[in-house]
Amino acid sequence: IQKNADGSWTANGHMPLEDLVQYVPLPLDEKREYHTIAGLLMEYLQRIPKPGEEVQVGDYLLKTLQVESHRVQKVQIIPLRKDGEMEYEV
Numbered sequence: 001i002q003k004n005a006d007g008s009w010t011a012n013g014h015m016p017l018e019d020l021v022q023y024v025p026l027p028l029d030e031k032r033e034y035h036t037i038a039g040l041l042m043e044y045l046q047r048i049p050k051p052g053e054e055v056q057v058g059d060y061l062l063k064t065l066q067v068e069s070h071r072v073q074k075v076q077i078i079p080l081r082k083d084g085e086m087e088y089e090v
Helices: 037-045
Strands: 009-012 054-057 060-068 071-079
Touching (some): 037 054
């Protein structure tokens, strides 16, 4: 997993969710049938994601960046601003 300058992360699609939650506190179902980021995306969409597709999980947006041979290779994880947080320009 790689932290980006904008506060998001880039991760491999086959990264285990148990490892991901050490960096990103995603709400995960204990009874889930999937164990990787790619599996989570496919469970939410009920199909293989296309590049650019986004899924919201808790306070995060998971954006598919790269798909090869029907496998999700790269995913961007974008924290969504909580209500009430404002970004001020200097």
